[in-house]
Amino acid sequence: MSWDWQVFLNDDGSGRTYLEWMIDAWGWTLAVAGSSWVVAVVMGALMGTLRTLQDSPWLVRLATAWVELFRNIPLLVQVFLWYFVVPKMFPLFQQVPGFVLVVFALGFFTSARIAEQVRAGIQALPRGQRYAALAMGFTTAQAYRYVILPMAFRIILPPLTSESMNLLKNSAVAFAVSIAELTMFAMQAQEETSRGVEVYLAVTALYMLSAFAVNRVFAYIEKRVQIPGFIVAGGTGGGH
Numbered sequence: 001m002s003w004d005w006q007v008f009l010n011d012d013g014s015g016r017t018y019l020e021w022m023i024d025a026w027g028w029t030l031a032v033a034g035s036s037w038v039v040a041v042v043m044g045a046l047m048g049t050l051r052t053l054q055d056s057p058w059l060v061r062l063a064t065a066w067v068e069l070f071r072n073i074p075l076l077v078q079v080f081l082w083y084f085v086v087p088k089m090f091p092l093f094q095q096v097p098g099f100v101l102v103v104f105a106l107g108f109f110t111s112a113r114i115a116e117q118v119r120a121g122i123q124a125l126p127r128g129q130r131y132a133a134l135a136m137g138f139t140t141a142q143a144y145r146y147v148i149l150p151m152a153f154r155i156i157l158p159p160l161t162s163e164s165m166n167l168l169k170n171s172a173v174a175f176a177v178s179i180a181e182l183t184m185f186a187m188q189a190q191e192e193t194s195r196g197v198e199v200y201l202a203v204t205a206l207y208m209l210s211a212f213a214v215n216r217v218f219a220y221i222e223k224r225v226q227i228p229g230f231i232v233a234g235g236t237g238g239g240h
Helices: 006-007 018-050 058-072 075-091 091-094 100-124 127-135 138-155 157-177 184-194 196-225
Strands: none
Touching: 006 018, 018 058, 018 100, 018 138, 018 157, 018 184, 018 196, 058 127, 075 091, 075 100, 075 127, 075 184, 091 184, 100 157, 127 138, 138 196, 157 184, 157 196, 184 196
């Protein structure tokens, strides 16, 4: 088998090289993943917290319904629902760009998984921390903000790292609704150049590089926020 890496320097017919096209597609992949991550962490933290409010059964039921709804439907189906069904049912969404709809689909899907991690992290904490915070005069919201959630997130950093890496890889489903990300680039470029091996190897390398970067960033954060002798969160930063 002969290799022809010069294919990336060829013009794709629009005045740019395939290499430039691939870099643009990489940017779209990172944009989808990054935006979805923000949605996933915010909603996941909120829903995970609500599930631990034992004095508010309706909020617990609401958060439980959120988790069960978004984690029991395949991600690709959710992308199609947001892209094709939601704009027809709710006219408000007809003017929303497809990029944003995909971010909602991917972010909400991942938020259900993060919510369970947040719930588990909170419930893993000694009850004395909650009581001590309340005894200090904190309200329930202040106790969660200043005491419980910071400690719970230290506990869940390793699974949150894996979830963030999965989110990056799951962003490939955006190609199904014509978002110009890496997977779509690979499919179109290999059809146009007939150099599928080179194209898919390059795209694979970019996915691996991106996921590894996420891993290292979380490992750094984990090391920086570690509290020796109290919370075990991977220790060496390699337990992702």
